[in-house]
Amino acid sequence: MNRIVEKINLSELVVKLSIEAPEIAKKRKAGHFVIVKIGKKGERIPLTISQADEHSGTITLIIQKVGTTSHKLAALEPGDHVTDLVGPLGHATHIENKGTILCAGGGVGIAPLLPIVEALKEAGNKIILVLGARSKDLIILEDEIRKVSDEVVIMTDDGSYGQKGLITKGMEDVIMKNRIDLAYAIGPAIMMKYCSLLTKKHAIPTIASLNTIMVDGTGMCGACRVTVGNKTRFVCVDGPEFNAHEVDFDELLMRLGAYKEEEYSSFKEYSQAIK
Amino acid sequence: MISENEGSVNKRNEPWRQELRSRLKAKERSLIARVKMPEVDADERSKSTVEVNIGLNAEIARREASRCLDCVNPACIEGCPVGIDIPRFVKYIEAGEFLNAARTLKETNSLPAVCGRVCPQEIQCEAKCIYAEKMNKEPVAIGHLERFAADFEQQSGKIHIPEITGKNNLKVAVIGSGPAGLSAAGDLVKMGYNVKVFEALHELGGVLKYGIPEFRLPNSIVDVEIESLKKMGVEFETNIVIGKTLTFEDLKNEGYKAFFVGSGAGLPNFMNIPGEDYNGILSSNEYLTRVNLMGASQSDYDTPVLKGKHVAVIGGGNTAMDSVRTAKRLGAERAMIIYRRSFDEMPARKEEIKHAKKEGIEFLNLHNPIKYNADKDGRVSSAILQKMELGEPDSSGRRRPVPIPDSEFEIAVDLVIVSVGVSPNPLIPQSLSELNTTRWGTISVDEEYLQSNISGLFAGGDIVRGGATVILAMGDGRKAAAGIHKYLQNGFGK
Numbered sequence: 195m196n197r198i199v200e201k202i203n204l205s206e207l208v209v210k211l212s213i214e215a216p217e218i219a220k221k222r223k224a225g226h227f228v229i230v231k232i233g234k235k236g237e238r239i240p241l242t243i244s245q246a247d248e249h250s251g252t253i254t255l256i257i258q259k260v261g262t263t264s265h266k267l268a269a270l271e272p273g274d275h276v277t278d279l280v281g282p283l284g285h286a287t288h289i290e291n292k293g294t295i296l297c298a299g300g301g302v303g304i305a306p307l308l309p310i311v312e313a314l315k316e317a318g319n320k321i322i323l324v325l326g327a328r329s330k331d332l333i334i335l336e337d338e339i340r341k342v343s344d345e346v347v348i349m350t351d352d353g354s355y356g357q358k359g360l361i362t363k364g365m366e367d368v369i370m371k372n373r374i375d376l377a378y379a380i381g382p383a384i385m386m387k388y389c390s391l392l393t394k395k396h397a398i399p400t401i402a403s404l405n406t407i408m409v410d411g412t413g414m415c416g417a418c419r420v421t422v423g424n425k426t427r428f429v430c431v432d433g434p435e436f437n438a439h440e441v442d443f444d445e446l447l448m449r450l451g452a453y454k455e456e457e458y459s460s461f462k463e464y465s466q467a468i469k
Numbered sequence: 470m471i472s473e474n475e476g477s478v479n480k481r482n483e484p485w486r487q488e489l490r491s492r493l494k495a496k497e498r499s500l501i502a503r504v505k506m507p508e509v510d511a512d513e514r515s516k517s518t519v520e521v522n523i524g525l526n527a528e529i530a531r532r533e534a535s536r537c538l539d540c541v542n543p544a545c546i547e548g549c550p551v552g553i554d555i556p557r558f559v560k561y562i563e564a565g566e567f568l569n570a571a572r573t574l575k576e577t578n579s580l581p582a583v584c585g586r587v588c589p590q591e592i593q594c595e596a597k598c599i600y601a602e603k604m605n606k607e608p609v610a611i612g613h614l615e616r617f618a619a620d621f622e623q624q625s626g627k628i629h630i631p632e633i634t635g636k637n638n639l640k641v642a643v644i645g646s647g648p649a650g651l652s653a654a655g656d657l658v659k660m661g662y663n664v665k666v667f668e669a670l671h672e673l674g675g676v677l678k679y680g681i682p683e684f685r686l687p688n689s690i691v692d693v694e695i696e697s698l699k700k701m702g703v704e705f706e707t708n709i710v711i712g713k714t715l716t717f718e719d720l721k722n723e724g725y726k727a728f729f730v731g732s733g734a735g736l737p738n739f740m741n742i743p744g745e746d747y748n749g750i751l752s753s754n755e756y757l758t759r760v761n762l763m764g765a766s767q768s769d770y771d772t773p774v775l776k777g778k779h780v781a782v783i784g785g786g787n788t789a790m791d792s793v794r795t796a797k798r799l800g801a802e803r804a805m806i807i808y809r810r811s812f813d814e815m816p817a818r819k820e821e822i823k824h825a826k827k828e829g830i831e832f833l834n835l836h837n838p839i840k841y842n843a844d845k846d847g848r849v850s851s852a853i854l855q856k857m858e859l860g861e862p863d864s865s866g867r868r869r870p871v872p873i874p875d876s877e878f879e880i881a882v883d884l885v886i887v888s889v890g891v892s893p894n895p896l897i898p899q900s901l902s903e904l905n906t907t908r909w910g911t912i913s914v915d916e917e918y919l920q921s922n923i924s925g926l927f928a929g930g931d932i933v934r935g936g937a938t939v940i941l942a943m944g945d946g947r948k949a950a951a952g953i954h955k956y957l958q959n960g961f962g963k
Contacts, residue, residue, distance in 0.1 A: 217714050231671055235764060237772035238671075262771050278671040280708040409763065409772070410679075412669045412710060413894050415755035416737040421746060426739055431895050445746055448847035452748040456773030463768075 196276040199252055204334045208302055209257050209268040210244070216251030218243070218281050224289065224309040225403065225435055228253070228281030229411040232266040236277060239263050240408045240430070242306030243282060244335075256305030256334065261457050262464040269468075283411055284434045287401075291318040293375035296368055296398070297343075298389050300326045300361055300381020304335050306403055307380045308342075314378075315342045322368050323347070326361025326385065330354040361385060362392045374398050379438055383450055387443035394439045402438035404429050407452065421445050477546065477554045486539065489560055495538050499600070503607040504533040511827040515797050518683040521824055522586070522616075527567070530617040534563035537609045540599055545611060548597035550944030551578045551652070555594055555611055562614055571622035572629050574615060579655030580648065580694045580943065582623055583677060585616025586686050588940045589818050623693050630700045637661040639957055642725040644711045644897065647675020648939040649731030649930030651695065652946030653953075654703045657729075660954050665704040665725075667711050669896075672762060675733055676931075677939070679762035680754070682791050684798070685821075688761075712900025717926070727925045727953045730912065731946060734931035735894030739887055740783070744841030749775055749849040753782070753792040753888035766799055777884025779803045781852055783838055784888035785815040787938075790822065792886045793830050801884070804830050809837040809857050809870040835859070837870065839877065841885065852882050893932050901926075911935050918952025919945060927952055 200212040218228060227242045245254040259268050270276070287310050295314055299307040304325055315321050323343040327333045328351045340346055348356025349364040357364060361381075368374070369392075377400040379389035386402045393400040406418040406429045418429035423440035427433065480486070507523040508514070514521050525533065537559045545555040554573055561570035574581035590612035595601060598608030622628055641657050643650045646668040657664045672678050674691045699705065709715060717728065737752030739745055756774070764770035780796040782789050785808035797804040806825070808815060811834050815822060826832070833854065840853040856876035859868035893910045905913040905922040912921055912928040919927045929945025931937060 217709075221714065221716075233771075235767075235770040237763060237770075278708055280669065280671070280710060280714065282713055283710065409755055409758050410670060413735045413896055414679075414733075414737075415758050416739075416752040417755045419739075419746065426741065426746075428736055431736070431899070449746065449748060451847070453773045453775070456775070460771060460773060 196279045198270055198272050198274050198276065201270070201272055204256070205331045207259050207332070208334050209259070211255050211257065211267070211270070212252045213255065213276055213279065214251055215253050215279055218279070219246040219248050219251050219253050222246045222253065222282040223286035224313040225284065225287030226282035227284050227411075227434060228255070228279055229283065229408065230255070230263075230267065230276055231278035232263060232270070233277055236266065237263050238278075238409055238411060240283070240405065240411055242403070242405070242434075244305040244308055256302060258302040262460045265461070265464060280411070283430060285432075287313060287435060289313045289317050294320040294322065294372055296365060296372075296374045296377040297321060297323045298326070298361055298365055298377065298379045298381070298385075299323065299339075300379075300385035301328070301332055302334065303381030303385070304333075304339065307378065308335055308338055310378060310380075310403075311339065312342050320344050322372060322374075324349060324361055324364040324368060325356075326350070326364065326381070328352065360388070362388050365389060365392055369393075369396050369398070376401070378403075383443060383447050386438060386441075387447070390438035390441065390443065400438040401435050402441060403434045404436060404441065404446065405434065406446065407450065420449075477543070477557060480554070480557055481539065481541070485564065486557075486560055489564055490539050493535060498536050498538055499604065499606065501532060501536045503536065504529055504610050504613060506610075506613055508824070511824075511829070514684065515794070515828040518798065520687055521684050524620055525613055525617045527565075527621075530562055530614060531565060533610050534559045534614055536600075537563070538599060544597040544599065544602065545594040545609075548594040550593065550940050551947050553577050553594075553615075558618060559609065559611065559614055562618055567618055567621040568625065568627060568629065570618035574618060575629065575631065577947070578943070579652045579698065580691075581615055582619035582690045582694060583648070583686060584940055584943070585612055585614075585619050586690070587681060587938075588612055589938060591819060593940070623690070628693070628697055630697060631659060633658060633661065633702055635661045636663070638663060640665070640723070640725045641727045641729070641953060641957075642667060642711075642720050643729045643731065645669075645675055645731040645733055645930070645932075646673040646695075646705065647731055647733050647930060647942065648677060649733075649942035649946040650675065650729065651698060652943035653729045653731065653929070653950045654946075655698055655701070656947050656950035657953060658698070658701050658703050660950070662953075662957075664702070665706065667709040667715070668705065668707045669710045669732075670762070671707050673705055673707065675731075679758045680788065680791070682757065682761055682795050684794065685791065710896060712896050717901060727957055728927065729946070729949050729953065730897055730926065730928040730932055731930040731942065732894045732897050732932045734891040734936050735896075736892045737887065738890045738892060740838070740889060742839055742841070744843060744849070745887070747841055747843040747849045748847050749777065749883055750841060750885040750887065751775070753784070753788045753886050754891065756792055756886045757788070757795065760795055760799070774799070775884055777801055777882070779805075779880075779882045780884040780886065781805050781807050781838070781880070781882045782886045782888055783807050784890075785810065785817055786888060786890075787817045787821055789886075789888035790817045790825050792888055794825055794828060796884065796886065797828055797830060805833055806830060807833045807836050807838060807852075807854065809835065810859065810867065811835055814867040835870065837872070838885075842879075849882060849885055851879050852885065853877050853879050891931070891936050893935060897932065909935055918955065919949040920952055920956070925956060
């Protein structure tokens with residue numbers, strides 16, 4: 195169980211792993227996530243399932259190397275096993291034909307966005323996708339995205355690919371030219387905050403998929419709490435998707451930094467240990 | 470459980486018991502002073518995870534056991550949620566037959582080494598002891614004796630594995646490996662069922678592992694008890710969330726004929742006061758899980774935990790005590806309980822409060838937080854507390870805390886652990902829309918056998934009670950096991 199069957203480096207910092215997990219592959223729907231843990235002393239982190247193949251019984255996870263656990267995961271090779279893998283968790287995306295949907299994927303957020311786009315497309319929606327990243331080499335899954343989108347706009351901060359500018363600029367251009375019925379924003383919290391502000395200005399209903407700190411991920415610890423519409427909600431069992439216009443992104447951004455020092459020192463130790 | 474009581478009366482008349490009773494007069498027995506549990510020095514233990522209670526040695530245990538009058542109508546058994554034949558196991562200890570004492574415990578209790586440590590005996594079996602009820606004396610230390618017998622067996626290497634006779638090849642699924650699930654599994658496997666326990670986390674034991682700290686219940690003790698269940702034939706699988714990874718439909722298709730849901734307490738409650746979402750304010754579930762399950766206080770584990778110099782734990786239950794004593798062990802200079810009532814109303818066990826006081830825990834009773842402030846990075850820096858006084862009793866029978874006007878003041882805190890209760894885990898009810906739940910989100914069950922409105926689906930422990938104790942969860946596990954047995958033997962009808 196949990197054997198890695200394929201590993202592809204999508205960029206220097208982003209790795210795609212296909213992992214044997216037949217039950218999860220059978221059950222997962224767009225929007226679901228898993229919790230993974232590497233080694234007996236590892237931590238539990240949530241990762242959105244990017245793709246799944248029920249036939250071969252595998253799921254695909256896309257990992258951006260940021261801290262200790264993501265580096266450990268990205269260091270695994272085909273044949274290795276993920277120590278603990280549990281899911282699919284969270285509520286699946288609500289899929290229906292709404293008309294024209296604007297999807298904004300920032301950086302590695304493109305990975306969790308892909309299955310949602312696939313499902314929305316299949317339901318008959320017109321999909322306009324805006325991908326944003328710092329530079330060209332951080333744009334991932336472009337081919338897969340193009341296959342299921344009617345229109346793709348690429349934005350890079352440095353102009354190395356697509357148009358130069360922030361993702362919100364690309365979105366605003368799309369909004370000016372099209373009647374948008376619904377928007378999705380998935381990516382770093384700061385990106386989702388500004389996407390949400392933009393769509394709020396244009397009164398476009400918007401859904402964000404939140405990626406908070408979790409421990410158990412099954413509705414027990416409360417680490418993932420967020421404020422949505424002035425109420426405390428738990429991302430693991432109430433989410434991960436919420437009405438973006440009601441999410442308190444400033445609080446979310448603050449809470450994501452709760453363990454910054456500990457994460458930094460853990461990663462420093464890890465980096466030294468593998469040298 | 471009438472048959473068991475009749476059994477215990479018959480066993481009372483066995484020759485060895487009669488002979489033992491004749492050795493000492495009741496009067497002489499009653500003059501022996503109750504044993505005091507030896508403890509590791511408070512200063513030393515509050516710097517480590519060493520277990521606080523050391524346990525009794527054989528000589529002291531036998532003397533304590535000799536205090537028991539071996540009553541004709543032992544009320545202590547009625548006080549035990551799992552119906553242990555208490556006088557018999559105590560008398561085996563007096564006779565020096567410690568392994569037989571442990572066997573007696575295991576007849577009705579799958580986790581005696583756990584219960585000997587964490588049960589609130591003072592309000593259960595010991596409260597019913599004739600010494601306490603009729604003689605105004607301290608009751609026999611049944612809990613300490615239970616721990617002694619269970620530990621003796623664990624350390625002897627001669628752990629008794631009950632023989633399973635009459636396998637019936639019917640499959641029963643147990644959801645959750647906490648005290649309710651383990652207790653149900655233990656009884657069901659003895660009745661001949663093929664039992665498999667599904668656990669959502671990566672470790673077995675539920676709250677016994679993620680919740681109760683090492684200094685009160687070492688994980689190794691829990692592992693030995695789980696190992697015994699495995700030897701009896703109970704199967705376990707971790708990392709399976711029922712309702713998500715596998716549905717009840719899947720389990721039915723795999724041939725499971727009945728289900729016991731012991732999925733436990735879930736979402737922590739917060740107070741919804743300003744500033745409660747600042748960093749450094751977390752639930753006791755999160756704090757204890759990080760430390761106990763994820764090893765966060767040890768440098769070679771990846772999971773981090775925030776450390777505080779001035780730690781405030783909000784609440785007065787056992788979980789609050791576990792949290793504040795953990796904070797002390799992780800180096801807090803001030804580790805405080807902030808509780809809105811007084812010691813008299815505090816739900817934590819008296820023993821835990823006593824231990825906490827000795828370890829230097831401060832108690833700010835009759836105080837309630839109303840607001841938190843943070844530094845520029847969003848880390849909590851102070852709490853505004855309001856002083857309280859006690860008014861008339863409320864629906865719980867405890868005197869209601871009432872705020873004293875204009876009594877607010879500020880204290881410096883850099884870590885706040887909120888321990889004001891939990892709501893039931895929502896995953897199972899979410900996955901079974903036809904399942905009846907109460908308005909609190911707990912699963913509704915019948916009182917006699919703990920069956921839900923879905924035929925063959927039973928539930929117990931915190932998913933039914935909302936938030937209770939290990940032993941009540943275990944009692945539920947036993948009750949539901951009996952219910953499942955009746956259900957499966959009576960042709961699957963309700």
